[in-house]
Amino acid sequence: MRFRPILLSRLIALWSAIVAVSLFAAPTGPAGLPDCYSCHEKTVHAQEYAKSSHRDLSCTACHQVVSLNPAAKTAPGERKVCIATYGKMDCARCHKPEAQEHATSVHNGQRLPVSCAKCHAGIHRFQSAKGDKLVAARMCSTCHTRQHDYFDSIHFQNLKKGNLDSPTCIDCHGRHN
Numbered sequence: 001m002r003f004r005p006i007l008l009s010r011l012i013a014l015w016s017a018i019v020a021v022s023l024f025a026a027p028t029g030p031a032g033l034p035d036c037y038s039c040h041e042k043t044v045h046a047q048e049y050a051k052s053s054h055r056d057l058s059c060t061a062c063h064q065v066v067s068l069n070p071a072a073k074t075a076p077g078e079r080k081v082c083i084a085t086y087g088k089m090d091c092a093r094c095h096k097p098e099a100q101e102h103a104t105s106v107h108n109g110q111r112l113p114v115s116c117a118k119c120h121a122g123i124h125r126f127q128s129a130k131g132d133k134l135v136a137a138r139m140c141s142t143c144h145t146r147q148h149d150y151f152d153s154i155h156f157q158n159l160k161k162g163n164l165d166s167p168t169c170i171d172c173h174g175r176h177n
Helices: 005-024 046-051 096-103 133-141 154-160 169-173
Strands: 065-068 084-086
Touching (some): 133 169
8 A cells, every 4th residue: 555645744744743742741740740840849849739829730831841951861870950941930921910010019110129929939839818818918018027007906906806807908009019
């Protein structure tokens, strides 16, 4: 049986597509995390990540692969080398409204350049603070340590008791500005 040129070209195209996908797809490890976890288990704990706000995202949703270097594999006993190079994380890809608000805020100025990670550290175990004014107030207090008047006020005391009608930082100042 002879292959026709069209059939052969389609088979080559299909084979090329399969090879390309296999090069850029990250094999999964524990808890569905990409194989990155096999080296980064000390910084990303699978059980914490599984409870985080980002639990449904793969590592490469935020850590985008710029280039692969499969030849970077190491011999047994040598320090492991990451086989991929990653671009700068850009939270704005998923969090556009928050990023736009932050871009025009005092927290994004020359005098006070505050990145997303400054407030949202531990992104692999981050829990959403939406609707939780107490969490938001405590987050603000990590930098705004001289706001004793508010943290000593009846408003904060009531907030700690569970009264979500009590005003907090974000009621006057917004979330990202």
